[in-house]
Amino acid sequence: MTLTHFVTKNAFRNKRRSLLTVGSITFSLLLLTLMMTIWRSFYLDKGSEDSAQRLMTRHKVSLANFLPEFYRQRIRSIPGVTHVVPITWFGGKYKDDKAENFFAQFGTDPTEFFKVYTDYKIPPEQAAAWQHDRAGAIVDEHMAKKYGWKVGDKITLKGTIFPMNLELTIRGIYNPPTSTDTLYFDAKYVEESVRWFRGSAGLFASLADSPQSVGRVATTIDDAFRNSPQPTKTESEKAFLLGFISMLGNVKAFILFICGAVVFAILLVSANTMAMSIRERTREVAVLKTLGFPRKTILALFIGEGVTLALVGGLIGSLGATGLVGLVAKGGGFFAGLSVTPGTMGVALLVAGLVGFLSSFAPSYTASRLNIVEGLRHIG
Amino acid sequence: MAIPISYNLRNMRLRKGLTAMTALGIALTVATAVFLMALVAGLNKAFATTGDAQNVLALRKGSDAEMNGGFSLDTVQTLRSLPGVAKTADGQPMVSGELVTIIVLPRKDGTGEVNVTVRGTRPVGIAIRPNIKLAEGRWFHSGQREIVVSKSIHGRFAQSDIGQSMRFGKGDWTVVGVFDSGGSAYDSEIWGDVNQMQSDFDRMGGVSSVYLRAVDTASAVTLAQRINDDQRLHLDGVLETAYYGKQTKSGDTIKFVGTFVAFIMAIGSSFAAMNTMYAAVAYRSREIATLRILGFSRFSILTCFVLESLLLSLLGAAGGILMMIPFNGMQTGTQNQSTFSEVVFALHMTPGVVITAVLFAVTMGFIGGLAPAWHAARQEILVALRG
Numbered sequence: 119m120t121l122t123h124f125v126t127k128n129a130f131r132n133k134r135r136s137l138l139t140v141g142s143i144t145f146s147l148l149l150l151t152l153m154m155t156i157w158r159s160f161y162l163d164k165g166s167e168d169s170a171q172r173l174m175t176r177h178k179v180s181l182a183n184f185l186p187e188f189y190r191q192r193i194r195s196i197p198g199v200t201h202v203v204p205i206t207w208f209g210g211k212y213k214d215d216k217a218e219n220f221f222a223q224f225g226t227d228p229t230e231f232f233k234v235y236t237d238y239k240i241p242p243e244q245a246a247a248w249q250h251d252r253a254g255a256i257v258d259e260h261m262a263k264k265y266g267w268k269v270g271d272k273i274t275l276k277g278t279i280f281p282m283n284l285e286l287t288i289r290g291i292y293n294p295p296t297s298t299d300t301l302y303f304d305a306k307y308v309e310e311s312v313r314w315f316r317g318s319a320g321l322f323a324s325l326a327d328s329p330q331s332v333g334r335v336a337t338t339i340d341d342a343f344r345n346s347p348q349p350t351k352t353e354s355e356k357a358f359l360l361g362f363i364s365m366l367g368n369v370k371a372f373i374l375f376i377c378g379a380v381v382f383a384i385l386l387v388s389a390n391t392m393a394m395s396i397r398e399r400t401r402e403v404a405v406l407k408t409l410g411f412p413r414k415t416i417l418a419l420f421i422g423e424g425v426t427l428a429l430v431g432g433l434i435g436s437l438g439a440t441g442l443v444g445l446v447a448k449g450g451g452f453f454a455g456l457s458v459t460p461g462t463m464g465v466a467l468l469v470a471g472l473v474g475f476l477s478s479f480a481p482s483y484t485a486s487r488l489n490i491v492e493g494l495r496h497i498g
Numbered sequence: 499m500a501i502p503i504s505y506n507l508r509n510m511r512l513r514k515g516l517t518a519m520t521a522l523g524i525a526l527t528v529a530t531a532v533f534l535m536a537l538v539a540g541l542n543k544a545f546a547t548t549g550d551a552q553n554v555l556a557l558r559k560g561s562d563a564e565m566n567g568g569f570s571l572d573t574v575q576t577l578r579s580l581p582g583v584a585k586t587a588d589g590q591p592m593v594s595g596e597l598v599t600i601i602v603l604p605r606k607d608g609t610g611e612v613n614v615t616v617r618g619t620r621p622v623g624i625a626i627r628p629n630i631k632l633a634e635g636r637w638f639h640s641g642q643r644e645i646v647v648s649k650s651i652h653g654r655f656a657q658s659d660i661g662q663s664m665r666f667g668k669g670d671w672t673v674v675g676v677f678d679s680g681g682s683a684y685d686s687e688i689w690g691d692v693n694q695m696q697s698d699f700d701r702m703g704g705v706s707s708v709y710l711r712a713v714d715t716a717s718a719v720t721l722a723q724r725i726n727d728d729q730r731l732h733l734d735g736v737l738e739t740a741y742y743g744k745q746t747k748s749g750d751t752i753k754f755v756g757t758f759v760a761f762i763m764a765i766g767s768s769f770a771a772m773n774t775m776y777a778a779v780a781y782r783s784r785e786i787a788t789l790r791i792l793g794f795s796r797f798s799i800l801t802c803f804v805l806e807s808l809l810l811s812l813l814g815a816a817g818g819i820l821m822m823i824p825f826n827g828m829q830t831g832t833q834n835q836s837t838f839s840e841v842v843f844a845l846h847m848t849p850g851v852v853i854t855a856v857l858f859a860v861t862m863g864f865i866g867g868l869a870p871a872w873h874a875a876r877q878e879i880l881v882a883l884r885g
Contacts, residue, residue, distance in 0.1 A: 134776060135777070138770075138776070139769075139773060141765075141766075141769045142766045142769035145762050145763070145765045145766035145769070148762060149759060149762045149763065179666060179667060179699075180599065180600040180602050180613060183599070211560075217747075276560060277560060278563075281558065347668070351602075375533065376759055379526045379527075379530045382526055383527060383766065383767065383770075386519050386520075386522055387769075387770040390770065390773070393516070393519075394773075
């Protein structure tokens with residue numbers, strides 16, 4: 119019998135207890151992996167290559183203020199900018215107030231849209247059909263499936279910001295790298311019906327010629343409008359989106375709080391189990407010592423057991439999280455494009471191993487220092 | 499006959515370490531649940547306490563939020579002459595056309611920029627909201643570039659002390675006062691003179707919403723209905739309380755995440771409790787057999803161990819709630835889903851939150867204790883005595 123075998127045998131000799139411990143660690147690690155995945159996608163992920171090249175320019179005062187349309191030409195003339203399109207939030211209501219019927223709708227310029235959003239794929243004939251119909255719209259593949267829309271379907275969006283309703287015909291279904299559940303339509307439709315909106319735009323999305331020039335282009339754009347009545351704020355698409363997340367509140371502290379509570383809770387659980395199972399085996403430890411096993415080996419045996427249990431739980435937990443994230447990401451919307459990376463899984467396993475080590479260290483240490491005679495006398 | 503509860507208490511005390519660790523595990527889960535529930539409760543409080551049942555809000559038809567509004571001063575004139583509108587001491591109708599917009603301000607602690615709601619109002623607008631008190635300084639003067647900030651804005655943003663000036667719109671605004679609205683949604687706003695704001699935000703003559711104060715709560719309902727029905731106005735009339743009440747949906751994200759996190763952690767903690775209880779049963783199998791011989795029924799053994807698990811979880815609940823008490827009242831912010839601006843609220847441990855937390859812990863204890871207790875009750879006396 120090798121020592122590894124001995125450890126595994128021992129780890130699962132009280133099956134019920136081991137299963138419960140592993141189960142408890144599994145659920146905790148599942149949660150931890152989920153939280154780390156969200157953290158990573160919010161704060162560490164740089165987005166796709168095309169996304170890294172895109173810039174968003176908005177009114178410096180706030181998103182609620184419009185920018186003049188002529189800014190588009192000015193931005194276009196800035197070296198490093200290849201294409202610019204206006205993007206205006208319509209905020210219309212589809213059918214009713216229900217949350218499942220809420221999705222983003224933006225007015226834009228169909229002729230240049232796909233030149234800025236180069237990573238959005240659409241059949242060329244559908245793009246052309248959209249460009250030829252002022253009341254046309256394109257929707258993302260995921261939401262088309264969700265609402266059962268086909269090319270040619272007609273939908274109505276009730277305006278809340280703009281005093282008008284959009285009667286749109288779906289002309290195309292596009293496929294973005296991660297589903298965004300967004301509808302785009304021709305901004306001219308709104309301009310024709312709403313007098314005060316004529317000649318303005320909500321934001322401008324522009325494409326830089328390389329990811330390296332994004333920072334420089336952003337400052338050049340903002341400098342160009344610094345002293346005009348409508349100063350701008352330009353940032354990368356990722357930073358722009360992160361701005362919305364930061365408005366949800368102190369998300370970082372929130373995630374850290376949960377992670378901290380989870381890690382500490384599993385530490386307690388597994389320390390508890392290890393203490394129980396080692397105390398039960400006091401007499402066995404004494405026997406092992408009598409047989410001549412050195413203290414170090416005994417310490418390693420018990421720590422190995424704790425780490426094994428924790429790692430099994432960690433593995434199941436992070437695999438479960440991977441499955442869950444995959445399932446949720448398929449649902450699209452906010453979590454679209456989320457996935458558990460091998461790195462995140464590695465960190466989760468490392469945490470599990472560390473918890474196993476820490477929780478078994480104290481009881482194992484006590485066990486390894488046991489006086490043989492007293493150990494043999496132990497009842498329990 | 500039931501086994502006295504002191505038996506359980508003594509047993510728990512005997513294995514102090516085990517009891518404490520399990521209870522602490524449950525306590526952490528309860529603390530997380532309390533934290534998340536208190537967030538939602540605080541947010542709900544901010545919206546639920548906003549508004550006066552006597553006030554009616556007129557919005558452009560179809561628009562859900564004040565910020566999305568926009569209608570002319572003529573309409574405001576029509577609204578001023580509606581029956582049922584209260585009058586000020588000098589006979590002016592209590593109707594206030596207001597401009598609401600959002601601006602971006604950097605947080606004081608340097609954790610990024612936040613959208614903040616700015617409200618252009620007028621003296622009558624302040625009179626319409628008697629619940630809002632001036633905490634420091636004075637109200638803004640009409641025609642001046644002066645602002646009054648809410649207490650929580652005062653605490654969270656730079657340049658918000660009296661005498662300092664904030665830069666937004668087309669220039670600097672001097673802070674002349676701090677107001678306190680008692681934790682309502684107005685606590686996330688900056689107020690200034692409506693005419694000044696209109697020129698700064700290029701909205702000359704336009705207002706985004708109109709507040710009307712009715713003579714009493716009953717006429718407020720009629721007034722709202724009248725605004726709704728008037729075809730000329732093309733406006734929606736809502737009670738101020740109803741308008742803000744609807745915005746509680748801003749807490750839905752936190753609620754969803756909170757429920758999910760609490761649920762997963764509860765499963766983990768139930769397993770841990772189960773483990774402890776199984777150990778407790780195994781440890782005491784001879785004792786249990788003795789109790790059976792003494793004449794205690796299987797049922798009393800079952801209840802005895804379930805009870806012990808419940809005690810353990812109650813201990814955990816108490817610990818968890820105690821852990822969170824220092825955080826009660828802590829201020830934080832989240833995005834208001836209707837206005838896209840930050841709404842500030844305080845963590846609020848309501849009696850409801852505490853009761854739910856206790857029930858939550860008891861459920862964990864029950865689930866964790868039932869199987870081991872069942873196991874204990876079904877033990878064969880002879881086998882157990884020999885073991």
